[in-house]
Amino acid sequence: MTKPYKLVGRNFQQKNTHIQVGDAVFGDGSFPVIAGPCAVENEKQVISIANSVKNAGAKIFRGGAFKPRTSPYSFQGLGKEGLLFLAKVREETGLPIATEVMDVETFDLVEEYADILQIGSRNMHNFSLLRRAGNSDKPILLKRGMAATLAEWLMAAEYILEQGNTNVILCERGIRTFVTHSRNTLDLSVVQAVKKESHLPVIVDPSHAAGIRDQVISLAYASAASGADGVMIEVHNHPEDALSDGTQSLYPDQFFMAMKKIKAIHAIIGKE
Ligand code: PEP
Ligand code: MN
Numbered sequence: 001m002t003k004p005y006k007l008v009g010r011n012f013q014q015k016n017t018h019i020q021v022g023d024a025v026f027g028d029g030s031f032p033v034i035a036g037p038c039a040v041e042n043e044k045q046v047i048s049i050a051n052s053v054k055n056a057g058a059k060i061f062r063g064g065a066f067k068p069r070t071s072p073y074s075f076q077g078l079g080k081e082g083l084l085f086l087a088k089v090r091e092e093t094g095l096p097i098a099t100e101v102m103d104v105e106t107f108d109l110v111e112e113y114a115d116i117l118q119i120g121s122r123n124m125h126n127f128s129l130l131r132r133a134g135n136s137d138k139p140i141l142l143k144r145g146m147a148a149t150l151a152e153w154l155m156a157a158e159y160i161l162e163q164g165n166t167n168v169i170l171c172e173r174g175i176r177t178f179v180t181h182s183r184n185t186l187d188l189s190v191v192q193a194v195k196k197e198s199h200l201p202v203i204v205d206p207s208h209a210a211g212i213r214d215q216v217i218s219l220a221y222a223s224a225a226s227g228a229d230g231v232m233i234e235v236h237n238h239p240e241d242a243l244s245d246g247t248q249s250l251y252p253d254q255f256f257m258a259m260k261k262i263k264a265i266h267a268i269i270g271k272e
Pocket of ligand 2: 038039208234244245
């Protein structure tokens, strides 16, 4: 029986897709780490965090210039100014940039600055955005919708591949459940399920799954042991003053310590 998703399916391509961004390769058995603040707030903030996460071993810097916020009264991101600060980070640290693109209208602009274009959980079902991403030559980080099944998530990726862009990195970021002790529930079982169904790399974002700093570190360790192709972690130099997601952002020294253990855990599971 043929699977509904053609291009993203293992039956279409047996070999894992490898996606190289700077020094990082997603899907080759290594474990690149993407780190940075939820939102770009100012130049000093991003340069400081970027230097810290680079020093700890992160391969890619993250930071949102266009933020999808639940409330229209919350900080919406700096827009183009934020992208300029991200370009400065890349120039000064050499780290490639991952940043969210929220809509078709701003796609060209974000595409010009980003090394990886993130499509967020809330936009996983935005089919015109997915098609536009499929016409980009930049890698796409496709987050799982917060109520999406594996099949729906892979179908969203299919929209991108179908338009010609085969560089899609999937990202599990927690799903909405009945629990109240965390923001979402990290679905780590999906990692192996993705690997069975698809050749695309899959990474894990423990920050948006937990929503609470104290849970993020152990979930990052679990992600490293899960066979995922990397993690994305929010780090802030002053989380208590962060304009977005401060409660889940690690302090730079916490991130530094966590990276050492992540490296050790990844070695234990004996990936090539
Ligand atoms: C983010 O990465 O900052 C973000 C908004 O993520 P998600 O789409 O997973 O909520
Ligand atoms: Mn965030």
